[in-house]
Amino acid sequence: MSTLEIDRVRKAYGNLEVLKEVSISIGTGDFLVLLGPSGCGKSTLLNMIAGLETITGGEIRIAGKTVNDLSPKDRDIAMVFQSYALYPTMTVRQNIEFGMKIRKIAQAERDKAVKTASDLLQITHLLDRKPSQLSGGQRQRVAMGRAIVREPKLFLFDEPLSNLDAKLRVDMRTEIKRLHARLGTTIVYVTHDQIEAMTLATRVAVMKDGVVQHLDDPQTVYDRPANVYVARFVGSPAMNIIPGTLDVTGESVSALVDIAGKRTGRIVSIALSQEAARKYNGKKVLVGIRPENFSVANSSSPASLTVDVDVVEPTGPDTLVVFQIGGVEVTARLPPKQADAGREAHLSIDSSKIVLFDAETEARID
Amino acid sequence: MADAISQSNKMRLGRIAIYVCLVVVALLYLMPLWVMVVTSLKPLDEIYNGSFIGLPKAVTLDAWRSAWSEACIGTECTGLKPYFVNSLLMVIPAVALSTGIGALNGYILTKWKFPGANFVFGLLLFGCFLPYQAILIPMARTLGLLGLAGSIPGLVLVHVAYGICFTTLFFRNYFVSLPDELTKAAMVDGAGFFRIFWSVILPTSIPIIVVSCIWQFTQIWNDFLFGVSFTSGSSSPITVALNNIVNVTTGRKQYNVDMAAAMIAAIPTLFVYIVAGRYFVRGLTAGAVKG
Numbered sequence: 001m002s003t004l005e006i007d008r009v010r011k012a013y014g015n016l017e018v019l020k021e022v023s024i025s026i027g028t029g030d031f032l033v034l035l036g037p038s039g040c041g042k043s044t045l046l047n048m049i050a051g052l053e054t055i056t057g058g059e060i061r062i063a064g065k066t067v068n069d070l071s072p073k074d075r076d077i078a079m080v081f082q083s084y085a086l087y088p089t090m091t092v093r094q095n096i097e098f099g100m101k102i103r104k105i106a107q108a109e110r111d112k113a114v115k116t117a118s119d120l121l122q123i124t125h126l127l128d129r130k131p132s133q134l135s136g137g138q139r140q141r142v143a144m145g146r147a148i149v150r151e152p153k154l155f156l157f158d159e160p161l162s163n164l165d166a167k168l169r170v171d172m173r174t175e176i177k178r179l180h181a182r183l184g185t186t187i188v189y190v191t192h193d194q195i196e197a198m199t200l201a202t203r204v205a206v207m208k209d210g211v212v213q214h215l216d217d218p219q220t221v222y223d224r225p226a227n228v229y230v231a232r233f234v235g236s237p238a239m240n241i242i243p244g245t246l247d248v249t250g251e252s253v254s255a256l257v258d259i260a261g262k263r264t265g266r267i268v269s270i271a272l273s274q275e276a277a278r279k280y281n282g283k284k285v286l287v288g289i290r291p292e293n294f295s296v297a298n299s300s301s302p303a304s305l306t307v308d309v310d311v312v313e314p315t316g317p318d319t320l321v322v323f324q325i326g327g328v329e330v331t332a333r334l335p336p337k338q339a340d341a342g343r344e345a346h347l348s349i350d351s352s353k354i355v356l357f358d359a360e361t362e363a364r365i366d
Numbered sequence: 367m368a369d370a371i372s373q374s375n376k377m378r379l380g381r382i383a384i385y386v387c388l389v390v391v392a393l394l395y396l397m398p399l400w401v402m403v404v405t406s407l408k409p410l411d412e413i414y415n416g417s418f419i420g421l422p423k424a425v426t427l428d429a430w431r432s433a434w435s436e437a438c439i440g441t442e443c444t445g446l447k448p449y450f451v452n453s454l455l456m457v458i459p460a461v462a463l464s465t466g467i468g469a470l471n472g473y474i475l476t477k478w479k480f481p482g483a484n485f486v487f488g489l490l491l492f493g494c495f496l497p498y499q500a501i502l503i504p505m506a507r508t509l510g511l512l513g514l515a516g517s518i519p520g521l522v523l524v525h526v527a528y529g530i531c532f533t534t535l536f537f538r539n540y541f542v543s544l545p546d547e548l549t550k551a552a553m554v555d556g557a558g559f560f561r562i563f564w565s566v567i568l569p570t571s572i573p574i575i576v577v578s579c580i581w582q583f584t585q586i587w588n589d590f591l592f593g594v595s596f597t598s599g600s601s602s603p604i605t606v607a608l609n610n611i612v613n614v615t616t617g618r619k620q621y622n623v624d625m626a627a628a629m630i631a632a633i634p635t636l637f638v639y640i641v642a643g644r645y646f647v648r649g650l651t652a653g654a655v656k657g
Contacts, residue, residue, distance in 0.1 A: 047550075050550075050554060051553075052550050052553065052554075071553075072550075072553045072554045072556075073553065073554065073555070073556035073557075077554065078554065079550070079551065079554045081547040081550065081551055082547070083545050083547050085545060085547035085548050085550065085551035086551075087548065087551075087552070087565075087566050088548075088570050089566075089569035089570055090569075098552070098555050098557075098565070099554075099555035099556055102555060102556040102557055102561065103556055146551075146555070150555075
């Protein structure tokens with residue numbers, strides 16, 4: 001039993017409100033990622049869960065128990081920091097033991113816990129070294145070891161991978177995922193890297209300006225983003241947001257988009273509720289299309305758009321093709337060598353993946 | 367080829383010029399010390415015969431013995447010994463207390479920030495610029511009210527109060543470079559205010575502790591004004607006693623004893639610099655080359 005409920009939590013510094021009524025609830029064993037750009041309040045929220053920042057309003061409950069007024073040590077949590085925050089004068093062993101020493105756990109038990117954790121993280125050979133003698137990845141492991149021996153109800157990770165180089169980051173990411181699978185502890189993880197969020201999370205909360213924009217499992221956040229902001233933040237290259245006009249004829253819903261110098265593009269068979277279709281018929285909408293949902297037209301998937309290719313960027317496995325639709329730059333991810341810069345390309349679109357947004361509120365239309 | 371040779375010759379000439387310059391300056395700088403040492407080793411007659419800079423003809427430690435245990439200060443002919451002890455009794459608690467309080471202040475001002483912490487720090491900094499003379503009279507009155515006038519504990523209090531602004535400045539600037547996450551991690555680990563200070567923060571602060579101790583030791587040991595103002599007679603520190611030896615003489619002025627006494631008064635600070643000097647430089651530059 002280690003659920004986490006964040007119930008209408010607010011945080012204000014004087015008149016500056018950094019968190020506005022945030023509500024998130026996750027179950028035992030969940031991996032919650034708080035995702036957002038710097039300054040969105042995600043780290044503040046994590047610090048509030050840890051008890052390192054006071055809560056202005058609302059309630060935080062860990063395993064059903066309100067922790068608002070508990071100090072960090074009484075919340076049954078462990079935290080891994082961005083800078084690792086290893087105690088520089090202590091050896092790795094002393095670092096891992098420190099918390100247990102304070103809680104007056106017997107030496108024999110401490111040794112056992114250190115051994116289990118260091119075996120799990122493969123840092124047994126480093127136990128007598130000082131943090132300054134370790135590499136970034138090793139420090140990261142020690143920081144996790146310090147958290148593991150606590151056997152907390154809740155692990156908190158504050159951008160733990162952002163100080164590592166790209167290669168190591170991918171390795172450690174896998175390692176964290178493996179750790180979560182083995183320990184099954186509930187985790188709250190803060191990052192600004194959407195790939196980390198996608199790969200690690202069971203639940204993602206995309207935040208902006210102190211408000212949770214979208215809270216769901218990663219695939220849903222990716223496929224059906226709640227608004228334009230989430231659509232653009234998650235995924236790389238970002239989702240294309242193209243201004244268009246909705247056209248409903250009988251049962252069939254399509255969107256018309258202007259293409260400079262070409263005939264108007266028609267994106268057909270968009271899934272939409274009858275109610276929304278009625279409401280938005282003939283109105284301006286924003287059409288969201290992921291780059292990978294474009295493909296080169298062939299006999300089985302007829303072209304819905306003809307565009308002039310502007311730039312071609314091969315990445316190896318596939319090629320990013322850039323062109324203009326509806327006055328905005330659009331990127332498509334196509335197989336290599338399927339389009340040339342300066343030439344015309346005939347593209348079809350996987351319409352089942354299209355997401356429509358309201359042109360005014362930028363919220364998703366279902 | 368010829369160019370290369372003339373180039374390297376030029377370089378060598380430059381080097382020689384630099385070294386000559388350095389040696390001359392060093393000699394000039396060491397001159398007073400040289401005079402002090404040789405004078406203190408000469409019998410008085412030899413000095414009065416005009417030998418001032420040259421090596422002593424007959425080396426004698428009489429002047430040192432006299433300065434240490436026989437020279438008359440006022441009416442008491444005890445030498446510097448009791449005053450040396452006074453200075454130790456003053457400097458050790460004063461350095462320990464001011465460094466300890468400075469460390470605690472720095473810790474609070476950086477890791478347990480409260481509203482107005484920077485303002486308080488600003489006020490403390492103000493103390494660094496306060497001239498000694500400005501506080502003599504209020505301090506004398508305060509010491510009188512506390513019943514500490516004319517005593518060594520009173521002098522310790524003055525030096526601690528005056529030193530806190532400097533030591534706080536040292537520690538605060540050092541602790542500011544320690545990541546806040548360190549304190550947070552320790553809090554999550556369950557450590558409290560003093561536990562974090564003692565187990566996490568202080569062990570990382572050896573260089574700045576040394577800097578603070580050296581600074582305070584030299585300041586307090588060398589202080590004359592507070593010593594002469596707030597103590598009298600047998601509770602004076604060594605600087606005051608040295609002044610009395612040198613300035614109050616009957617008969618011929620005993621240059622050799624004066625010099626020996628001055629050397630004795632300077633030895634502890636020299637010793638501290640030689641033993642801990644490398645930490646001093648390291649500590650002062652610690653913030654600059656963090657890595």
